[in-house]
Amino acid sequence: MKRLFVSILGSVLSALLLWLAFPPVDWGWLAWFALVPLMLALRSLSRPRQGCLIGLVWGACFYGMLLWWMQQFVHRWTGSFWLGLAAWGALVLSQTLFAGAFGWIYTLVNRLARGSALPVAWTAGLWVAIEWLRGAGAWGFLWGQLAVSQHRNLVPLQSVELLGVWGLSAWLIVVNASVAEAVAQRKMRPLLGAVELSVLLLLFGWWRLSLPSAPERLTALVVQPNVDTTRQWDETMQQQVKSSLSRALESAVREKVNMVLFPESLVPDATAYPFSDLIRQATARSVTVLIGTFDEEYGRSYNTVTAFLPDDGAETYRKQHLVPWGEYVPFRRWTPWVEHFGVVSADVSPGEQLVLLTPWRIGTPICFESTLPRISCEMVRQGARLLCVVTNDTWFGRSPAAEQHLAFCALRAVETRRWVLRSATTGISAVFDAQGRCLHRAELFTEAQLRADGVELRQERTLYVRIGDAAAVVVVLVLCVGWGVLSRMKSEI
Incomplete structure (x- = not known):
């Protein structure tokens, strides 16, 4: 019970840090490690339902703060404070359910993948898949999308021409997940992959900032x-x-x-x-x-x-x-x-x-x-x-x-x-x-x-214009294949 309580506190801290990365505060640099407390909290749990609970707590806190304007919006529109509160609650709940799904799947997969290089890759892929599902269909809603926190950070922002917002979100998660693994293992080795990826993408960003002008x-x-x-x-x-x-x-x-x-x-x-x-x-x-x-x-x-x-x-x-x-x-x-x-x-x-x-x-x-x-x-x-x-x-x-x-x-x-x-x-x-x-x-x-x-x-x-959201769809397919591989590995152990 004590471990669960500490995990809840970690998820609340993580939600607060990520909220600060978006307007009105707009400290985008916080997004590079804001999710570390959440991942450490999920990593310490062994039951998927506990992971789901932590995800729901995180989602309720983050989306509750980020989307509070919905209450004001509906209140201004209808003149009813309580209707505004209900609309805000319904919107927050709809987004929080995705966060709960992330926590449930993360905890389940982490038990299978721990001890390998898969946790970082899985975490990034899972986050992107959840974001893509949030934006899919006629009711798609991407407010609070992780990549948007970098709208003022021009060098990393240039990477979205490759795989769109999905690629930038994945990069942010790779860094967060790598830091969480390094803290949990008390080793620097888990950071190497994230550092190499970041150096390559930052060099790409600096290069693309000098984009040739169009003649017309x-x-x-x-x-x-x-x-x-x-x-x-x-x-x-x-x-x-x-x-x-x-x-x-x-x-x-x-x-x-x-x-x-x-x-x-x-x-x-x-x-x-x-x-x-x-x-x-x-x-x-x-x-x-x-x-x-x-x-x-x-x-x-x-x-x-x-x-x-x-x-x-x-x-x-x-x-x-x-x-x-x-x-x-x-x-x-x-x-x-x-x-x-x-x-x-x-x-x-x-x-x-x-x-x-x-x-x-x-x-x-x-x-x-x-x-x-x-x-x-x-x-x-x-x-x-x-x-x-x-x-x-x-x-x-x-x-x-x-x-x-x-x-x-x-x-x-x-x-x-x-x-x-x-x-x-x-x-x-x-x-x-x-x-x-x-x-x-x-x-x-x-x-x-x-x-x-x-x-x-x-x-x-750009590459993203050519392939569109197929970049995110590929992530979902890789997740499905990876889940089958991990399940088979577990059955053979």
């Missing part, structure tokens, strides 16, 4: 209108949006930029007066306008980005990965009562086709889509030369969620080696280059126009 470039204006879109659309709201739109488009024409980017769902219909007239005046002066709006077709509503071109043409991308209970209600037919709690009264429909906008072939992930690597990867695989993220983070208020959401853009930039322009309604708007450097950013709840000169239109494909 454009000048863009990223707009943060600072309009509170949580309010009901009325005459006052329309006037605010019109004024912001007018100021930004006048600046775009005056400064002779090639493109201006507006955030998600800024206007209900960009083809209607008075917005259409303002946009037409800009496109008549060779300015391409990208703006978040809504599209209606055959009785269905879509969350879209529309590009208005200088030749009077228009192209539209419809959001494909929708947010459950934010843009649609799962199983609405069987849960009509949820409408009384302020969730969306009508479902948004998912887009069925990936569309790249403008002659420059721009990929436009909308809001939550920027957190999922497979979407940006597929856009670049289809030929996107630039990524423009549009989002409406007004509901986050001043919570850490705004910074946490922004952090994903640095990884999308390096994974695909594309510049990423991000326009957010109230913040945080930003410009990232292909090395993941944040060149410009606007602060929360301020009106801003970020001029980005020399935005590169790149064409190369």
